[in-house]
Amino acid sequence: MSTEPEPTASATTASAPAAPAPTTQIPTRWVGPLRMSGNAVEGEIEVPLATYETPLWPSVGRGARISRLVEGGIRATVLEERMTRSTLFVAPDAATAFEASKVIAERVDELREVVSSGSRFARLEDIHPEIVGNLLFTRFALTTGDASGHNMVTQASEQLMERILSWDLGIEYGSISGNFCSDKKATAVNGVLGRGRSVVAEILIPHETVEKQLRSTAERITDLVVRKDWIGSTIAGALRSANAHYANMLLAFYLATGQDAANIVEGSQGFTHAEVREEGLYFSCTLPHLIVGTVGNGKDLPHVDYAMERLGCREEREPGANSRRLAALIAASVLCGELSLLAAQTNQGELMTAHRRLERRKAPRS
Structure with missing residues (x-):
C-alpha cells in the first residue's frame, strides 16, 4: 500500500492553470x-x-x-469651473501660521507663475487659507482645461508647496492633501467655494x-x-x-x-x-x-x-x-x-x- 499523501485541494488548485478572471460588464x-x-x-x-x-x-x-x-x-x-487641492503646512504656533498665510496671499502672482510654467492648461485662480491651531491649510483652486484635474492640481500643489517652503516662513510640510479640498467626501466647502x-x-x-x-x-x-x-x-x-x-x-x-x-x-x-x-x-x-x-x-x-x-x-x-x-x-x-x-x-x-x-x-x- 502506498504511503504517499493525497494531494490537497490547495495543491491541486495551485498546479492547475488559472482561469482568466471575467471582465466586469455593465449594461x-x-x-x-x-x-x-x-x-x-x-x-x-x-x-x-x-x-x-x-x-x-x-x-x-x-x-x-x-x-x-x-x-x-x-x-x-x-x-x-475649478478644481482644488488643499495642502497642509505645520507651524509651531498659530501666530506663525497666520504670518505665513499673509505672505502666501501677498506673493500670489509668483505662485500663479509657478503653476502656469509647469502646465499647459493649469491656472491658479484662488487660494483660501484656513488655520486650525498650529495647522495651516491652503486650498488652491485651479482651472484645468478639459481634464477633471485630480492629478493636475496635485502636481501643481507639489510645486506650490516646494516654492512656499523655500521662503523659510517657519512652517513645515504636513501633507499634499489636507481634506479641505474636498475630494470624494460630502462636505459644505465644495458648494461654498466651488469645485x-x-x-x-x-x-x-x-x-x-x-x-x-x-x-x-x-x-x-x-x-x-x-x-x-x-x-x-x-x-x-x-x-x-x-x-x-x-x-x-x-x-x-x-x-x-x-x-x-x-x-x-x-x-x-x-x-x-x-x-x-x-x-x-x-x-x-x-x-x-x-x-x-x-x-x-x-x-x-x-x-x-x-x-x-x-x-x-x-x-x-x-x-x-x-x-x-x-x-x-x-x-x-x-x-x-x-x-x-x-x-x-x-x-x-x-x-x-x-x-x-x-x-x-x-x-x-x-
Missing part, C-alpha cells in the same frame, strides 16, 4: 435624444447610461421625451404636457419637491443637498464616459427646485460640483472614446469647452431622471408597479 444604453439649449450645448443629443438598474433608462427617457415637447428643451447653464463644474439645468413644462406625459400636475410635483427633497432631506441631516436620486444618473453617466465614479459622492450633492407658474411647471436641478473631464485617465478606452465622439466632446474647441459640454449633458440627464421619478411618486403605487414590470428576474441558477 449600457443610449437614451433620448434630449433637447438642449444654453451656454454649452444646443440641439438634440442622445446620452449613454451604464447601469444595472434597468428602470433608469425608461425613466430618463421619459424626461428626455418631455424635453423634446418643449421649445428650447432643457436649458443648461454652466456657471463656473468642478457648476451647472444649473432647468425646464418650463406646459400644464397640459405635465398632465399627459407625467400623469401628474405642477402643484403635486412642486408640493412633493418641498416635502420630500427639502423637508425630508433636512430632517435626515443632508449636507447641502435636496434631491431624490441624483446619484443614480450620475453613476450611470460617469461609468459610460470614463469618469472617476467615486466623485458621485460630492457630485450628488445638489438641489431640486420647482415652481407652479402660469405657463406650467418650472423645474430645475442645480449641481454645484460635477467632477468630470473629457481627457485624462480612462478616456482612451474604446467604449469611452466612442461615447465622447458621439456626445460631441472630441471637437476642436477652446480648452475646457468640451468638458463644459459634458457637464451640461450630465446635468440635463439628471433633470430627466429626477423629474420622472418625482412625478411617479405623486401617484400611489406607480413607482413599484414600474419596477416590477421592468425588473422581472430570471429564475435563479441551480
Whole structure:
C-alpha cells in the first residue's frame, strides 16, 4: 500500500492553470435624444447610461421625451469651473501660521507663475487659507482645461508647496492633501467655494404636457419637491443637498464616459427646485460640483472614446469647452431622471408597479 499523501485541494488548485478572471460588464444604453439649449450645448443629443438598474433608462427617457415637447428643451447653464487641492503646512504656533498665510496671499502672482510654467492648461485662480491651531491649510483652486484635474492640481500643489517652503516662513510640510479640498467626501466647502463644474439645468413644462406625459400636475410635483427633497432631506441631516436620486444618473453617466465614479459622492450633492407658474411647471436641478473631464485617465478606452465622439466632446474647441459640454449633458440627464421619478411618486403605487414590470428576474441558477 502506498504511503504517499493525497494531494490537497490547495495543491491541486495551485498546479492547475488559472482561469482568466471575467471582465466586469455593465449594461449600457443610449437614451433620448434630449433637447438642449444654453451656454454649452444646443440641439438634440442622445446620452449613454451604464447601469444595472434597468428602470433608469425608461425613466430618463421619459424626461428626455418631455424635453423634446418643449421649445428650447432643457436649458443648461454652466456657471463656473475649478478644481482644488488643499495642502497642509505645520507651524509651531498659530501666530506663525497666520504670518505665513499673509505672505502666501501677498506673493500670489509668483505662485500663479509657478503653476502656469509647469502646465499647459493649469491656472491658479484662488487660494483660501484656513488655520486650525498650529495647522495651516491652503486650498488652491485651479482651472484645468478639459481634464477633471485630480492629478493636475496635485502636481501643481507639489510645486506650490516646494516654492512656499523655500521662503523659510517657519512652517513645515504636513501633507499634499489636507481634506479641505474636498475630494470624494460630502462636505459644505465644495458648494461654498466651488469645485468642478457648476451647472444649473432647468425646464418650463406646459400644464397640459405635465398632465399627459407625467400623469401628474405642477402643484403635486412642486408640493412633493418641498416635502420630500427639502423637508425630508433636512430632517435626515443632508449636507447641502435636496434631491431624490441624483446619484443614480450620475453613476450611470460617469461609468459610460470614463469618469472617476467615486466623485458621485460630492457630485450628488445638489438641489431640486420647482415652481407652479402660469405657463406650467418650472423645474430645475442645480449641481454645484460635477467632477468630470473629457481627457485624462480612462478616456482612451474604446467604449469611452466612442461615447465622447458621439456626445460631441472630441471637437476642436477652446480648452475646457468640451468638458463644459459634458457637464451640461450630465446635468440635463439628471433633470430627466429626477423629474420622472418625482412625478411617479405623486401617484400611489406607480413607482413599484414600474419596477416590477421592468425588473422581472430570471429564475435563479441551480
